[in-house]
Amino acid sequence: MLESFQRLVPYNLEVGSAALAILATFLGLHALRRLVSLVRIARTPSPFPKLYTPFQPFTVPGALISTSFWNHGPDWHWVRRFQTYHQNETVNLVPILAGVPGLWTSSIEIGRQTIPGSQRSSFVKPDRLSLALLAWGMNIVSADGAVHRKHRRIVSPSFGPELYQLVWTKTAEFYRDMLEVEGWNHKNSVDVPAVTNITTKVAFLLISTCGFGFPSTWDTPPTAPDGGMSIQEALKIVTQTSVVDVVIPKWLWYLPIPSLREARIARERLHAFMKEQVADRKAAVAAETKDTRTDIFTLMVKANEDESAKYQLEDQELIGNIFVLLFAGHETTANSLAVTLAFMAIDVNLQNEVLRQITSVLGSRHELQYDDYPKLDKVLACFYEAIRIVPAGHVLIREATEDTVITVPNPVGEEGTQAIPIAKGTEIMVDMVGVQYNPRYFKDPTVYKPSRWYGLPPESEQFTAFSVGPRACLGRKFATVEATCFLSHLLKDWQVQPVLLPGESNEAWIARIINKSRVSLTLTIGEFPLRFVRRQPA
Ligand code: HEM
Incomplete structure (x- = not known):
């Protein structure tokens, strides 16, 4: 031996x-x-300035190491938003140790040529970026080309007046619920330590009722009548743990760790429930039962059943689309609402101006209604401007599928364009932060100025932070109706005030709050407190 x-x-x-x-x-x-390869890149002349970095920001090491003087982390385009594009509207980010070089651009003209995807350009939306979303099935956000067209054809009819009416009604209902449940009704001043807790709850409840059709209230309990996890709770857990899905292997879900177990049960519960719901809604359509529900899920199943077999989506694809709306529409809206409130808090004059519009639209009535939405353009403008300053959809990534050419405008002040060759495989990141701070499009881009958007025609592509062209945000009006309704109700009743540190000015406060924003799936503002002071009747 x-x-x-x-x-x-x-x-x-x-x-x-x-x-x-x-x-x-x-x-x-x-x-x-x-x-x-690096020597070759360094020697090859490029029309765009080259920036060198150890890791491409979306590789594992790049994503884990935060942005600093030596590294371009996943939020570098946000952290360096005032510096990156001084020399040129597009830069070539070259990683030394890991990842491939890519063009980052603050030009929406380049965006218009690349964002549409393979339907109308030589660029595609790469699959690997949508893994968290694909876990529930193919969907409108992840798909490209003909598959995307098919998904958009089924999903987009749900986004119509019936849905927006429901969004308005439910938002007003949740606002009243919040006042009651959180005890605001009995107070003249309320300090909210983390405003995003409120805006996230509003956005989540909205997508849960108007997207999924799950009846919810501000205090829906986390358990179902049978003692198990409620669907609303399962949905919340799945949302909070979506990134974990991509990072950890499947077997890990089965380890005896309570949080993993809870996340797995939430997934299984939701999956079974969604399958049941598709069957239930299909049966209702087949039986021609009058279904008065106007949530996206119900409307989408109806549109799918009415479609010819060639364009119909599979059950798993219907479920994939419903989930994607949760991810695309919930954190984005919640953050943008919180940013709006932060900026309004430091500007009493702006609040008063907006309040005058709200009271004039309201007239002698007690309640605002959905028909008022187009008349509340100043409220909407405050929301738009907040999205411009902190664009939740911060980067749109596309990849060239063949050698091609893009048309690049000459620098500001010079007429004309240049044709720039792009090699197959080149990644183009349309940096939505860069676009929103580009002086070509905005005078004083760093200043929060809602009046730039007063009277903007609805859905105008002059506002680019919901993206542009055939792949622009499908939920834009959902988000803007929700925000206009919530903000109008809130500002009518309450004055918003910042909670300053001792000796801090309003300007220092807002800079501190906004600079805390960080990139996850979306660009998110951190927690911050606000004070709401009840308005006295005039
Ligand atoms: C402030 C809120 C929102 C912002 C800033 C925003 C921004 C964006 C952006 C920039 C895109 C383009 C993404 C890309 O091409 O890679 C997008 C796409 C999309 N958004 Fe939104 N979004 C918001 C709210 C919503 C809501 C509430 C929903 C649904 C209820 C939604 C559903 C979608 C969908 C389905 C797409 C994919 C469209 C397609 O590819 O055809 N979004 N959004």
Whole structure:
């Protein structure tokens, strides 16, 4: 036994050294290849300035290391929003150790040529960026080309007047619910330590009722009548743990760790429930039962059943689309609402101006209604301007599917354009932060100035933060109706005030709050407190 062990040890050592040698050769070759490629990139003239960084921001090391003087982390385009595009509206970000070079652009003209995807351009939306979303099925956000067209054809008819009426009614209902449940009705002043808790709850309840058709209230309990997890709770847990889905292997869900177990149960519960719901809604359409529900899920199943077989979506795709609306529409709206309130808090004159519009639209009535929405353009403008300053949809990534050419406008002040060749495989990041701070499009881009949007025609593409063209945000009006309704109700009853640190000015406060924003799936503002002071009747 001992003898055979002694014979094995040198053998194992030999195998170990051989493996190490192979690994070292492999790493050496990789480093050499990378070096050769870097030298080639550095020597090749580029129409755009090259910025060097250790890691591409969306590789694992790039995403884990935050932005600093030596690294471009996942939020570098936000952190350096005032510096990046001084020299040129587009830059070439070249990673030295990991990832491939890519163009980052603050030009919406380049965006218009790349964002539409393979339907109308030589660019595609890469699959690997949508893994968290694809876990529930193919969907409108992840799909490209003909598949995207099919999904948009089924999903978009749900976004019509019936839905927006429901969004308005439910938002007003949740606002009143909030006042009651949180005890605001009995107070003259309310301090809210984390405003995003409120805006996130509003946005979540809205997507849950108007998107999924789940009846919810401000204090829906987390347990179902049978003692199990309620659907609303399952939905909340799934939303909060969506990124985990992509990062951890499936077997990990089954480890005896309470949080993982809870997340797995939430997924299973929701999945089973959604399958049941598709069947239920299909049966209602088939039986021609009068279904008065106007949530997106119900309307989408109806549109799908009315469609010819060629364009119909599978059940799993219907479920994929419903989920994607949750992710696309909930955090984005919640953050933008919170940013709006932060800016309004430091500007009493703006609040008064908006309040005058709200009271004039209201007239002698007690309640605002959906028909009032187009007349509340100043409220909407405050929301738009907040999205411009902190664009929740912060970067749109596309990849060239063939060698192609893009048309790039000459620098501001110079007429004309240039045709720039783009090689197959080049990634173009349309930096929505850069676009919103680009002086070509905005005078004083760093200033919060809602009046730029007063009287803007509905759905105008002059406002670009919901994206542009055939892949522009489908939920834009959902978000704007929700925001206009919530803000109008709130501002009518309450004055918003910042909670300053001792000696802090309003300007320092807003800069501190806004600079806390960070990139996750969306660009999110951190927690911050606000004070709401009840308005006295005039
Ligand atoms: C302030 C709120 C919102 C902002 C700033 C926003 C922004 C955006 C942006 C920039 C895109 C383009 C993404 C890309 O091409 O990669 C997009 C797409 C999309 N958004 Fe929104 N969004 C918001 C709210 C919503 C809401 C409330 C919903 C649904 C209820 C929604 C549903 C969608 C969908 C389905 C798409 C994909 C459209 C397509 O590819 O055809 N969004 N959004």
